[in-house]
Amino acid sequence: MRALLTRIEQARGLDRVGDRVQHAVQATLRPQRVRDFLHGVWLGHPLHPALVQVPVGAWLSAAAVDLLPGQRRSATALVALGTVGAVPAAVSGLNDWAALAPDQRRVGLVHATANLVGLALYGGSLVARLNGRHNLGRALSYLGLSAASAGAYLGGHLAYKQGAQVNQSISELHRIGDGWHPLADLAALPQRKLITRSIDDVSVILYRHGDEVTVMLERCPHQSGPLGEGEVQQIDGHACVVCPWHGSAFRLNGGEVVHGPSGNDQQVLPTRVVDGILQTRLP
Ligand code: FES
Incomplete structure (x- = not known):
């Protein structure tokens, strides 16, 4: 894993995509007060790590509830909560990501991609559950949890090893x-x-x-x-x-x-x- 993470940090080939996404994020998230809100300036603490608790908590709870009999409605509600809650978490994360150093941005890009795959799978799971296809919904949820867990691992590396959005002083x-x-x-x-x-x-x-x-x-x-x-x-x-x-x-x-x-x-x-x-x- 260490070798893989180092390769991602040094993968300059990601910069072309990263530069385009960065410009798009900076052009979209305006004015400054919107960016400040998403950074967590009003909170005196980065907002993204606080917001990710909603999808992480809801999706993990759904995974546990899915193992119990007769809990389809509860599991569907938890998947819906996590899926909706992932959107503001993703927007605040993209806003932080756009001001990172190049090596951090590369890891952040892969982190965001894994989480977007997870979000898409949970979106599919929600649609399947609402249409009564609970077995398919459950399978898509577990795939989504795997992708989101990979994203969370990379997010941990970004914060704890690379120091992104951590107080540097x-x-x-x-x-x-x-x-x-x-x-x-x-x-x-x-x-x-x-x-x-x-x-x-x-x-x-x-x-x-x-x-x-x-x-x-x-x-x-x-x-x-x-x-x-x-x-x-x-x-x-x-x-x-x-x-x-x-x-x-x-x-x-x-x-x-x-x-x-x-x-x-x-x-x-x-x-x-x-x-x-x-x-x-x-x-
Ligand atoms: S605002 Fe980035 S180092 Fe000060």
């Missing part, structure tokens, strides 16, 4: 030692300008507004872009830093994500000023 906290760390002379910090500093070799950005200073991890939670090279923009009345790589935006007064593709907030660190020196520590 939070592990930096584990490299910062306990206690307060001096960062800068407050009086020397310019107003409303991004400054980059390091604590224990972890890069952070500083943003001063009056006597308030925000200290935030520099690596973008989406794909580790350098937020210190980003722009400060006013969004909905809040100063936000915009990542130079794919445009995710985070509030500078709390780290909340306001525009995707990141579905995760950015981590800010507590601060204090002692004898004019700005200090920070782990949250």
Whole structure:
């Protein structure tokens, strides 16, 4: 399996199809607020993994109920719930997929294809069950479950091995030692300008507004872009830093994500000023 997954990650031949699908997804899922909704910006957490619980739960339950006598209506209802619930899960997944790195997109393409095959088989199963052909419906459901399970395996690889839509910056906290760390002379910090500093070799950005200073991890939670090279923009009345790589935006007064593709907030660190020196520590 490892060799197969590595081959998929490196299969540049998938890029021609992937590029076309990516353009189609980006052209279809507009405006930005629709994309933000599907990324899970409003939730402060990627939406796709939450939505996939509906088809996974319903389809697995249908597989179990199908083994029991006299449960045809329950099994049909579960297959219908999973099939309908798979649609928003697929749309949010495609929206996340369109902003992934090339190796992640290749695996994501195969993941999506396996799940679409699974969805089509469950759609056929539903039609067969509604027409009274329950044995055929059951067979199509088990085939659909096999395809969806292959898709889920690839989705796990995408998240846990390749880090797609996983917070890429939070592990930096584990490299910062306990206690307060001096960062800068407050009086020397310019107003409303991004400054980059390091604590224990972890890069952070500083943003001063009056006597308030925000200290935030520099690596973008989406794909580790350098937020210190980003722009400060006013969004909905809040100063936000915009990542130079794919445009995710985070509030500078709390780290909340306001525009995707990141579905995760950015981590800010507590601060204090002692004898004019700005200090920070782990949250
Ligand atoms: S790295 Fe993608 S938005 Fe920052």
